[in-house]
Amino acid sequence: MATRGITVNQIGYPPDARKTFICTGEGGTFEIVREADGRIVYRGETELPVYDEASGITVSRGDFTACTEEGGYFVRLHGETSASFAIANNPYAELHTGLLKSFYYFRCGMELEEPYAGPWKHAACHTAEGIVYGEPDRKHGSSGGWHDAGDYGKYTGPGAKAAADLLLAYEFAPQAFQRPVPLPETDGLAPDVLHECRYELEWLLKMQDERTGGAFHKLTTKQFPALDVMPEDDRAELYFMPVSAAATGCFAGVMALAARVYRPFDEAFASRCLAAAERAWEWLEGHPASPENPGFKNPADIATGEYGDPVDLDERYWAAGELFRTTGEAVYHEAFRKLAAETFPKYELGWADMGGYGTIAYLFGEKAKADGTLHASLEAGLLGVAERLARRCAEDGYLTSLRPEDYIWGSNMVLLNRAMLLLIAAKVSGEARYQALALEHVHYLLGRNVLDYSYVTGFGHRAVRHPHHRPSVGDGVEEPVPGLVSGGPNRGLNDDCMQEHLQGKAPAACFIDDELSYAGNEVTIYWNSPAVFVVSHFVK
Ligand code: G3I
Ligand code: 9MR
Ligand code: ZN
Secondary structure, three states, X not given: OOOOOEEOOOOXXXXXXXXXEEEEOOOOEEEEEEOOOXXXXXXXXXXXXXXXXXXXXXXXXXXXXOOOOOEEEEEEEOOEEOOOEEEOOOOOHHHHHHHHHHXXXXXXXXXXXXXXXXXXXXXXXXXXXXXXXXXXXOEEXXXXXXXXXXXXXEEHHHHHHHHHHHHHHHHHXXXXXXXXXXXXXXXXXXXXXXXXXXHHHHHHHHOEOOOOOOEEOEEEOOOOOOOOOOHHHOOOOOEEOOEOHHHHHHHHHHHHHHHHHHOOOOHHHHHHHHHHHHHHHHHHHHOOOOOOOOOOOOOOOOOOOOOOOOOOHHHHHHHHHHHHHHHOOHHHHHHHHHHHOXXXXXXXXXXXXXXXXXXXXXXXXXXXHOOHHXXXXXHHHHHHHHHHHHHHHHHOOOOOOOOHHHOOOOHHHHHHHHHHHHHHHHHHXXXXXXXXXXXXXXXXXXXXXXXXXXXXXXXXXXEOOOOEOHHHHHOOOOOOOOOOEEOOOOOOOOOHHHHHHOOOOOHHHOOOOOOOOOOOOEEEHHHHHHHHHHHHOOOX
């Protein structure tokens, strides 16, 4: 399907939202046409064209906010048409369920059965014990959890980020999780998001070294299997790689968060999570942060994702903040205040920079218990970041906060993490415009971008179809597993496929829908999880 010059959110827009399409070039008089009967429901003029640095082209925007009647539509301009889209009361409900369901497809260690998985069913995988690296005789149960991405590794930091996003999504926007996915565990008692997340948390608990309380950095085979290998056919030995402070910090953070969220549903599980968090905290106390510690590095015989992170202050800060919020204990407050005085990013929600989770924990914890000065300064800092993002949105041709330099490996996570921050800022300040800007980021993800791609498999008229995702490549099913967020444009062109096809492209155009492009078109749990968080805020 050819790229269209007129781009829209290919799913659609809520009636009361600002509605904009973006087209390449000069624009002019446009029409909004109702699909059912070809009737023109609105006629307007595009705004003055602007040069979009990230895309390397001039674009024009057309505003049709005035159209509020539910229905299917497309944009027509100079005889060209856009993809069709809906104006609907709850347009993202199916998308939201699809994004959440992707975690079920990422599950490791159990059979994905046809009633839930449809054609993407497969046998149980990775059920063997893992070997503690360097201790060939020490083996442990290692099954469960979610595969990280297009590969079958399971990594503690990325798993903690993904689970945290889902738990926070539920805390901030519970209304979005009322419908069953459904999942094998659906019981009508706890919402499915908590069932899904527990699948990962139970695995994460296995990543805590029972001897020391530290968390193993990752559990993977030595090499990546070939691209068409189904999970159940990947039978190489699995290794628990050494404990790292970064992994232990975010392990403590997510377990303390889980203890709070699961308490009303399952007291015993909540207590297990809290005990695990406290034990990990003790490990951190016994292994203070040091600028000399380079963090985890792959040993010479290990080629899977490194997820290296030499700065662990942010993970410690998250752990302290979350333990304080959940327990109210002064020791964690004291630790948090000390860590807050150190210099590291406090508003990032990535797999490496996790300070934002600590800040959220402190800002949304019991205010009466907080240090007023610190609380106010973190709040002001967050709103300062949101203001900067808002200014960038105003400068960007496609209305997102991404600058040309932000189109890196996993740029769609940059996009979605920014939208998360804007939504948090909207909660903190009560400013609805931050929420509206977050929605502009969703529009980009779903097709309103220079490539006219919806970056979510199975959602939108021109969705990516060839993700670097082993099950999608190896299962013999034509359609990829649905609901997966692709990494997105990456100006670094860090794989051979991108190198071959994308030389000289503008940052936002550095993307190819090819299964060989692992640096642009892979999928991961921690690109899907901020998407769930963000879309939750626009679902009734
Ligand atoms: O942050 C810097 C930025 O400041 C700089 O301008 C830019 C220039 O290249 O680089 C940015 O760093 C990039 C970093 O991702 C950002 O998060 C690195 O170049 C880039 O190499 C790095 O890529 C990571 C990639 O692994 C390679 O290590 C991705 O974040 C990470 O998502 C990805 O993770 C892989 C796992 O290893 C294995 N499993 C699949 C997964 C997804 O592809
Ligand atoms: O498939 C791997 C993907 O999951 C990783 O994100 C990526 C970067 O670590 O590596 C991919 O594996 C490639 C390897 O690095 C180089 N040879 C080709 C592999 C893809 O089949
Ligand atoms: Zn598996």
